[in-house]
Amino acid sequence: MTPAVLNAEASTSNGHANGANGVHAAKKGSLDGFGTRAIHAGSEANEETGAVIPPISLSTTYKQDAIGKHKGFEYSRSGNPNRNAFETTLAALESGGAYALAFSSGSATTATVLQSLGPDAHIISVNDVYGGTFRYMTRVAAENQGLQTTFVDLENADDDTIRAAFRPNTKLIWIESPTNPTLRLIDIPRIVSLARSMPSDPLVLVDNTFLSPFYSSPLLQGADIVMHSLTKYVNGHSDVVMGALVLPAHRAAVAEKLRFLQNAIGAVPSAYDCWLAQRGAKTLHLRMKAHGANALAVARFLQQSPHVEEVIYPGLATHPRNDLAYRSLSPHARVFVDRYVKEHGDEAGGFPYGGMISFRIRGGADEAERFLTSARLFTLAESLGGVESLAEHPARMTHGSIPPAERALLGIGDNLVRLSVGVEEVEDLIADVEQALEAAAAVSKA
Numbered sequence: 001m002t003p004a005v006l007n008a009e010a011s012t013s014n015g016h017a018n019g020a021n022g023v024h025a026a027k028k029g030s031l032d033g034f035g036t037r038a039i040h041a042g043s044e045a046n047e048e049t050g051a052v053i054p055p056i057s058l059s060t061t062y063k064q065d066a067i068g069k070h071k072g073f074e075y076s077r078s079g080n081p082n083r084n085a086f087e088t089t090l091a092a093l094e095s096g097g098a099y100a101l102a103f104s105s106g107s108a109t110t111a112t113v114l115q116s117l118g119p120d121a122h123i124i125s126v127n128d129v130y131g132g133t134f135r136y137m138t139r140v141a142a143e144n145q146g147l148q149t150t151f152v153d154l155e156n157a158d159d160d161t162i163r164a165a166f167r168p169n170t171k172l173i174w175i176e177s178p179t180n181p182t183l184r185l186i187d188i189p190r191i192v193s194l195a196r197s198m199p200s201d202p203l204v205l206v207d208n209t210f211l212s213p214f215y216s217s218p219l220l221q222g223a224d225i226v227m228h229s230l231t232k233y234v235n236g237h238s239d240v241v242m243g244a245l246v247l248p249a250h251r252a253a254v255a256e257k258l259r260f261l262q263n264a265i266g267a268v269p270s271a272y273d274c275w276l277a278q279r280g281a282k283t284l285h286l287r288m289k290a291h292g293a294n295a296l297a298v299a300r301f302l303q304q305s306p307h308v309e310e311v312i313y314p315g316l317a318t319h320p321r322n323d324l325a326y327r328s329l330s331p332h333a334r335v336f337v338d339r340y341v342k343e344h345g346d347e348a349g350g351f352p353y354g355g356m357i358s359f360r361i362r363g364g365a366d367e368a369e370r371f372l373t374s375a376r377l378f379t380l381a382e383s384l385g386g387v388e389s390l391a392e393h394p395a396r397m398t399h400g401s402i403p404p405a406e407r408a409l410l411g412i413g414d415n416l417v418r419l420s421v422g423v424e425e426v427e428d429l430i431a432d433v434e435q436a437l438e439a440a441a442a443v444s445k446a
């Protein structure tokens, strides 16, 4: 296999991609399954040394043979071999993507997109958007650039209600699906077609952090921009904070504008972080399959527990949008899921759909806290998407800044627990959940 086939235009030996305009295009070749792309795209052997893994290039500046005559790099904020190589990987992984841009965090990515809209723009956002995105929209962009945001329940609102939210200056629709932490699903093609019918023709952005490019391909569903907090599944090892945008070929002008801002604002990741994230992304397909299978098994166990009131996992047959979850699977996830269901039959009770589960424990805040402090494999911590299992209490941790009344409307009660199911042995995870639930139940009895 020649990896160059996978990315004929995009890469040279040092991972430098398409340096002229700083935008990296991924081209499909013949050997382009998802896992193959994860491992090879943007990651070919170094021409000089033969090193199979790209070297980390720490230089901040690059020699010019004459003024303006260089090998594609001038100054590391504008582009460096590791960032370009990783952007090539990402553009190849997010199906339908042609341009990828990496940032120093998911939040810096959000800030750059919203700044690109200019002064006094209006956007529509899903109502239970990630708290940090909500904060940037309402407390930074609103103040600094006059951004107006209308928050809409994009899962349940009917078409007329959504249409009524549009204004002549609506420039963007911000979707997260599944939402956090109640894992509600948005029908992306429906929102795209509503957006296309409006005179301002807004861009549709999907924050694909929770499902990763493995389970969901929003660009194939008509979205214009995909955003990731790479801090989560794409890097997958809880050791890098980073974000990214991926755009399709027909959004070259938008990509160019964002590329300009990436350099002008300068919220760029280090070469070392790009190298780590590229290493993490090589196993994305393996990890996501394991996260999904483990999460489904844990969700099924929780469902049968007398200590649990409700389990929320979109892959479960009992989830209200289970059919939408299946319909919206990426083409490569569909192959995995169909095979999984065939092998496990009805016993599966659903299908793998990412690694995030929320559940309502019987009782309230005390039982939830006892569960969280009793679990031994599920570490009590914020964040998600790493190989290790994590658990948290949204009402007092990730969503603590949302006023209680608003939290209640969003279904974030005191007995809600969120799990990021890792890739440990599933029997151990289930045993841990079982003993932590028993410990929590003892609180009610005491």
Ligand SMILES: Cc1ncc(COP(=O)(O)O)c(C=O)c1O
Binding pocket: 105, 106, 107, 108, 130, 132, 133, 176, 180, 207, 209, 210, 228, 229, 230, 231, 241, 242, 243, 383
């Ligand atoms: C869905 C989602 N989007 C964006 C972000 C922000 O990313 P970061 O923490 O990398 O700034 C997060 C972080 O938790 C998130 O969960």
